[in-house]
Amino acid sequence: MAKILIIDDERAIRNTLKDILEFEGYEVNIAEDGEQGVNMAQKDNYDLIYTDIKMPKMDGMEVLEKLANQPSPIIMISGHGNIETAVEALKKGAFDFIEKPLDLNRLLVTTKNALAHHELKAEVQSKTDEIQNLKKKVAQRNQMIGSSNAIAHVRDIINKVAPTEARVLITGENGTGKEVVARLLHEQSHRANAPLVEVNCAAIPSELIESELFGHMKGSFTGAVKDRAGKFEQADGGTLFLDEIGDMSLAAQTKVLRALQENEITRVGSDKTVKVNVRVIAATNKNLAQEIEKGTFREDLFHRLNVIPIHVPALADRIDDIPELVSYFAEQICAEQGIKLKAFAPDAIAALQQRAWPGNIRELRNVVERLIILSGETISAQDIHDFA
Numbered sequence: 001m002a003k004i005l006i007i008d009d010e011r012a013i014r015n016t017l018k019d020i021l022e023f024e025g026y027e028v029n030i031a032e033d034g035e036q037g038v039n040m041a042q043k044d045n046y047d048l049i050y051t052d053i054k055m056p057k058m059d060g061m062e063v064l065e066k067l068a069n070q071p072s073p074i075i076m077i078s079g080h081g082n083i084e085t086a087v088e089a090l091k092k093g094a095f096d097f098i099e100k101p102l103d104l105n106r107l108l109v110t111t112k113n114a115l116a117h118h119e120l121k122a123e124v125q126s127k128t129d130e131i132q133n134l135k136k137k138v139a140q141r142n143q144m145i146g147s148s149n150a151i152a153h154v155r156d157i158i159n160k161v162a163p164t165e166a167r168v169l170i171t172g173e174n175g176t177g178k179e180v181v182a183r184l185l186h187e188q189s190h191r192a193n194a195p196l197v198e199v200n201c202a203a204i205p206s207e208l209i210e211s212e213l214f215g216h217m218k219g220s221f222t223g224a225v226k227d228r229a230g231k232f233e234q235a236d237g238g239t240l241f242l243d244e245i246g247d248m249s250l251a252a253q254t255k256v257l258r259a260l261q262e263n264e265i266t267r268v269g270s271d272k273t274v275k276v277n278v279r280v281i282a283a284t285n286k287n288l289a290q291e292i293e294k295g296t297f298r299e300d301l302f303h304r305l306n307v308i309p310i311h312v313p314a315l316a317d318r319i320d321d322i323p324e325l326v327s328y329f330a331e332q333i334c335a336e337q338g339i340k341l342k343a344f345a346p347d348a349i350a351a352l353q354q355r356a357w358p359g360n361i362r363e364l365r366n367v368v369e370r371l372i373i374l375s376g377e378t379i380s381a382q383d384i385h386d387f388a
Contacts, residue, residue: 001025001026001027002026002027002047002048002115003026003027003028003029003044003045003046003047003048004021004026004027004028004029004046004047004048004049004050004111005028005029005030005031005037005040005041005044005046005048005049005050005072006018006021006028006029006030006031006049006050006051007030007031007033007034007036007037007049007050007051007052007055007060007063008030008031008032008050008051008052008055008077009032009033009052009054009055009056010052011032013052013077013100013102014030014032015030016102017050017102017107018030020104020107020108021111024108024111026111029044029046033055033056033057033058034051034055034057034058034059034060034062034063035057035058037049037051037058037063038058038063038066038067041067041070041072042067042070045072046072047072047115047118047119048072048073048074048075048111048114048115048118049067049072049073049074049075050074050075050077051063051064051074051075051076051077052076052077052078053076053077053078053085053089054078054079060076060077060078060089061088061089061092064076064089064092064093064094065092068092068093071118071121071122071125072118073095073114073115073117073118074093074094074095075094075095075096075097075098075110075111075114076089076094076096076097076098077097077098077099077100077102078097078099078100079099079100079101085097095110095114095117096110096113096114098110143180143328144158144177144180144181144184145321145324145325145328146318146320146321146324146325147320147321147324148318148320148321150313150317150318151313151318151321154181154310154311154312154313157308157310158181158184158185158188158310159188161185161308161310162184162185162186162187162188162189163188163189163190164189165279166307166308167260167279167280167281167282167304167305167306167307167308168182168185168281168282168307168308168309168310169281169282169283169284169288169302169305169306169307169308169309169310170182170281170282170283170284170310170311170312171283171284171285171288171309171310171311171312172283172285172311172312172313172314173285173314173360174285174359174360174362175315175359175360175361175362175363176312176313176314176315176360176361177312177360177361178243178283178285178312179198179241179243179283181283181310181312182196182198182239182241182243182281182283183196183241185239185281186238186239186241186281189239189279191237191238191239191279194235194237194238194239195234195235195236195237195238195239196235196238196239196241197231197234197235197238197239197240197241198241198243199212199213199231199240199241199242199243200243200244201242201243201244201245201246201247201248201252202243202244202247203244206249206251206252209248209249209252210251210252210255210268211224211228211230211268212230212231213230213231213232213252213255213256213265214230214232214255214259214265214266214267214268215227215228215229215230215232215233215265215267215268216228216230216267216268216269216270217267217268217269217270218269219269220267220268220269220270221268221269224268224269227267228267229267230265230267232259232265232276232278233265233274233276235276235278236276236277236278237277237278238278238279239278239279239280239281240278240279240280240281241281241282241283242256242280242281242282242283243282243283244283244284244285245282245283245284245305246284246285246286246288246291246297247284247286250296250297250298253297253298253301254298256301257298257300257301257304259276260280260301260304260305261304263275263276263277264276280305282305288302288306289302314357314360315357315360315361315363315364316356316357319353322349322352322353322364323349325361325364325365326344326349326352326364326368327344329364329365329368329369330342330343330344330368330372333365333368333369333372334372337372337373339372340377342371342372342375342376342377342378342379343377343378343379344371344378344379345378345379345380345381347380347381348371348379348380348381348383348384350381351381351384351385351388352364352367352384352388355388367388370387370388371383371384371387371388374386374387375387
């Protein structure tokens with residue numbers, strides 16, 4: 001039920017308004033002057049406020065100014081209205097202006113419109129808050145946790161390189177967090193409000209990689225039932241992250257090289273070029289120098305991509321970061337699972353620091369999740385032995 005406040009110094013007017021609106025199913029409160037009305041509006045939440053203009057103690061224009069920061073729509077009513085007053089009220093934020101004597105149909109229509117506007121505004125604000133919360137969660141997930149010299153060096157390079165347009169080649173073992181580095185580079189760049197499009201080159205069959213990257217035209221191959229934009233076009237104005245680029249076919253490498261040289265692509269099955277403006281960040285767990293020697297990776301493409309190299313250290317090279325990483329993952333996982341935060345005893349941390357961690361950060365997070373689910377309130381070295 002919508003809640004409405006009526007501010008008017010004329011008893012007959014406010015009581016008539018109250019009766020009409022209550023008959024329509026609204027909850028209605030009344031105030032005898034502007035000062036009382038402002039106090040009521042500041043102490044309670046109203047979906048709509050009606051206020052007279054000419055009142056003792058505080059007139060309607062002052063009420064409008066006093067309540068400028070609250071979300072309720074305000075409708076001005078006056079028996080002394082003129083165009084100048086109405087325009088001034090609307091400029092100061094009033095939803096509408098109604099003259100006395102009040103027309104019943106106009107009153108009810110304006111009330112419904114104002115309440116619909118208020119509801120829509122509240123819904124938009126709710127969605128905005130959800131988006132902001134989601135962005136915060138994403139930002140939290142895209143953190144580089146740790147204080148070791150190795151990770152501090154990576155963080156320093158990201159801070160320097162992100163605002164530029166330089167291409168970046170990220171190297172490191174599986175599970176070290178190369179994708180986090182790519183996202184941080186995008187988030188801290190001038191392209192942050194444009195798309196970040198990720199392509200896992202190892203997960204796409206070689207016969208489909210060109211279509212995935214450059215798009216295709218309808219009928220260009222079996223299954224191409226309509227025109228489709230590729231990842232380069234989807235990332236136009238933003239960042240294209242080519243993950244595991246060492247697994248890309250030579251034919252696709254040739255086309256990627258041309259796209260980087262010419263800033264344009266050609267869809268599969270088309271002879272027309274499409275201009276694209278993308279910043280390319282690539283990543284691989286392979287030694288591309290060795291791949292070049294074997295003839296599986298183009299040397300000229302390597303030099304195009306390797307403008308700024310960033311090597312993400314293995315977890316074994318930054319074991320001093322394990323306490324921070326465990327604490328971060330524990331908070332994250334307990335929140336996701338909806339359980340009370342569990343603590344890791346010092347001997348448990350020491351035990352985790354003695355492990356080899358071939359799966360790096362990804363493996364550590366999985367182990368922390370397993371321990372939180374299977375262990376008691378405080379996780380010990382024995383729990384590490386039993387469950388990790």
